[in-house]
Amino acid sequence: MAVVRQDGSFVIETSELTKSYGDVIAVDHLSLRVPRGGVFGFLGPNGSGKTTTMGMLLGLVHPTSGEARIFGDPARHAATLKRVGAMVETPTFYPYLSGRANLRYFQGISGRGSPSEVERLLDVVDLAQRANSKFGGYSLGMKQRLGVACALLGDPELVFLDEPTNGLDPAGVVEVRELIRNLGTGGRTVVLSSHLLAETELVCDNVAVLSRGRLIAQGTIQELLREHDALRLRTTDDAAARVTLAGLSWIERTEERDGALLVTAPQERAWEITRALAARGVYVNEIVPLHRSLEEYFMEITGTDPTTGKERQ
């Protein structure tokens, strides 16, 4: 598992959180900490336990064992949930009520906010024109936007958004991305679950990666990707270079790829590589730092495609 660096207060803490359905373990002894403020990416292939974990945090799913806390209090407490907004999986609303009436209802039962907030949020998610239409007649994108608006009712300190860009057109995706980025400022925490890793990389400060119910990595995106930084080398003698680099303990891996050497090592120590090679009479023709995307990182550590959830061949 990747190194976890956390400090300050945490809005979410789970300890050995486990959920099993018969013999199937959906979430396996998950110990997770989400720092206060910013956007936290909750990543994992389909069936990795993301939604079940969210369900346990939101009091929808009873844990088999372990503990989940939000703001330091048990996650199931109604008072705790009053400070939380959530959109889990497909947004669900009363089909015979209009978008506006649905928001008024959910605002009413939460006991927070004012009628003007409903109008403001309808504007924010660009649904003001269709606010009086029945929810049952909404397109998937409109439903998704109403779900985001509902999650933001009452100005919650913690917002869970599960695949918020599902069904949105490209312009809508950009709008929601900007919205999420803005939400993560000013002390509010957004927990974003998405399989669109390029989107996640653009808005998230921290991420946790789940696979088969287990937490396999957590930290800032920079930290996680830096662990897998690589350098591409072209030398005067690749064979000799591999022998030399094998002697450096801090180099994680050296492999030959596309007629060059791919060296997995901290990029700030590139100068040590060139010095060691030169000392053995091997000279560097080209050295290029390579940055992996979150998607490449995800595929590497989970062994699955983030979109399909299928294992890589």
Added chain:
Amino acid sequence: MIGNVANLGRWEWFKLRKRWMLWILLTFAILFAQLAVWGQFFSYQNLVRTGGELTVPASLQQSQGRAPRTVACNDLLSGDAARQPADLDAQVVAGLAAQCRQLAAAQPDRLARAYQSFTLPGAFTAALGIVQTLALILMAILTSSAIGIDYGSGTLRSVLTKGTGRWPYLTAKLLTLVLLAGFGFFITLATVAVSGLIAGAIAGAAATSPNVTARTWSDAGIAFTKAWASVIPYLALTTFVTVFARSSAAGMAIGLGYYFLEQIVIALFSGLFSWFQNVADFFLVRNISAWTAAAGASGGGFGGGGTLPDTTHAAIVLSIYTLAFGAAAFWFFERRDVQGATAG
């Protein structure tokens, strides 16, 4: 806690009043109550006009092969030859007249009872006798729909993430439905009151009889309270089934089906086994009938036949049913994981 439940109840009403179903069901209740009032009114008018009617079977008519027909006692007893049935044998007419004379002796009592059944306050009791039976079915539909929609549309998840709490949410729902049942009875009886006043004005002077005890407002109040209370155990049954099956369709099917199934089972097995009557005395609908019948409402003629249990027995049995179904519903609602939409 109480404030939270009150707030949730308020918003439950917000949802319910925007559904056509509520108003359609209320319309049904009002129509049935109106049928009861005006049906009684026209029966009274007919009784006044005819003095009672006797059916003459086809076998007693001179022209064979005709359908059975009725003759009015007022015609038979008028002594006016023009009003005597021409197609009947004189002996038959004499026999019918004798029957009519017997009826005429009881006519003041019949008129007094008929008059009370469409004028205030007796119209309330008469209407409740019809509407109470219907209310069980209507409340089963409304309850299963109001609770089941949260499973079918998956909205339970959205609701609970707003920090409502499970117990308060279900409690608020049930209290709202119970209050709505009372509201439905009230509105229905309000229309009965208007119709009763109109019908009474049309009917003219009250028909009275020293043998017929006048219906009182107190009787009407008790009948109203008992009819209202009688929906609670049935509401508990429907709630339990809907929550257990996580489906409004299941709640509706059991809510409607059980009502009739119980009648069939009692009728079938009571005929086969004499001891079954004792078992039947602990059945739900039979005890609802017993509970309401004691207040003057007939229970719509349901209850499976035979002597109904007494009111105390019915009250105890219905309380046990309510607590058992209610506790089971709350237990499942509290303990179960909440999933997405079930579309059922």
